[in-house]
Amino acid sequence: MMYSTIIFLWSSLAVLIFTRTVAFPMDVDKILNSHPGQINARPIWLFSTNSNGFVRVKGSHVDSLGLKDDESAMLQLESSRFKGSVVVRIRSVKENRYLCVNSDGNLTVEVHGNIMNRCLFSEGFDSGFTTFQSKHNTNWFLGFKRNGRVKQPHNTTDSQKAARFLTYYKL
Numbered sequence: 132m133m134y135s136t137i138i139f140l141w142s143s144l145a146v147l148i149f150t151r152t153v154a155f156p157m158d159v160d161k162i163l164n165s166h167p168g169q170i171n172a173r174p175i176w177l178f179s180t181n182s183n184g185f186v187r188v189k190g191s192h193v194d195s196l197g198l199k200d201d202e203s204a205m206l207q208l209e210s211s212r213f214k215g216s217v218v219v220r221i222r223s224v225k226e227n228r229y230l231c232v233n234s235d236g237n238l239t240v241e242v243h244g245n246i247m248n249r250c251l252f253s254e255g256f257d258s259g260f261t262t263f264q265s266k267h268n269t270n271w272f273l274g275f276k277r278n279g280r281v282k283q284p285h286n287t288t289d290s291q292k293a294a295r296f297l298t299y300y301k302l
Contacts, residue, residue, distance in 0.1 A: 172209045174224065174301040180260065181293045182279040188223035191240045193230065196279035199299070208254070209245070218251040218266055220244060221273075230273065232265045236285025238273065260295035 177186040179195035185204040187197030197204035205224040210217055221230040222244070229244020230252075244250035251266035252273065263273040271284035274293035282293045 170209045170211045172207050174205060174207050176204055176299040176301075177206060177221075177261075178297040178299060179275040179279075179293075180295045180297060181277055182275050184279055186275070186296075188226050188228060188230070188240060190226065191228075193238060193240060193281055194279045195275035205301070210254075213248075213251055213266065216253065219254050219263070220250050221252065221263070232267050232271055232284050234267075236268065236271055237283050238281045255289065257289065257295075261298045262289050262294050262296070264289065 176199055177195075178184070179186060182195040184195045185197035185199055185201065186193070186195045186206065187201055187203040188206075189203050202225050203223065207222045207224050209220045209222060211220075212218070222228070223230075223240075226240070228240045228242055229247075229250045231239050231241045231244050231247060231250035233239050233249065241247060241250060249265075249267040252263040253266060253269075255262040255264055265271040265273075265284055268285070270288070272287040272289050272291075272294040273284060273296075274282040274287035274291060276282045276293060282291075287294050
């Protein structure tokens with residue numbers, strides 16, 4: 132059981148490296164030179180390495196127990212420039228709602244997240260994993276517990292397994 136899990140994680144990492152570097156290289160110049168207000172969107176699935184499930188949004192509920200073929204697990208990263216840096220908003224395609232962090236440091240789902248600065252995240256890359264750091268408070272990170280429930284951003288740091296994601300891009 133443990134051996135198959137290790138093989139799955141290593142093969143997922145190999146696919147991630149291949150798709151990010153060879154098959155679908157990201158046009159960083161296009162993102163960095165975008166005008167303020169210009170949005171570059173890409174459909175994705177976020178795989179939580181802690182819960183071994185895909186992040187999904189159902190109404191105002193968020194968890195990481197989804198499957199890749201689940202409609203509610205299809206997300207969209209909308210990248211743009213904000214105060215000189217590149218930021219992303221995470222939007223549920225099905226619900227048309229955004230993942231946001233409220234002033235108490237809790238993860239919320241907002242309808243008007245496209246105009247709210249607390250719905251901005253910095254996308255980071257560490258050891259082959261993707262992390263999402265809140266721009267509202269740079270000590271807060273998006274994360275999920277092993278049981279798939281949200282680990283509140285004010286209790287999550289970038290060094291925790293809860294904050295690590297594998298990103299799958301829709302072809």
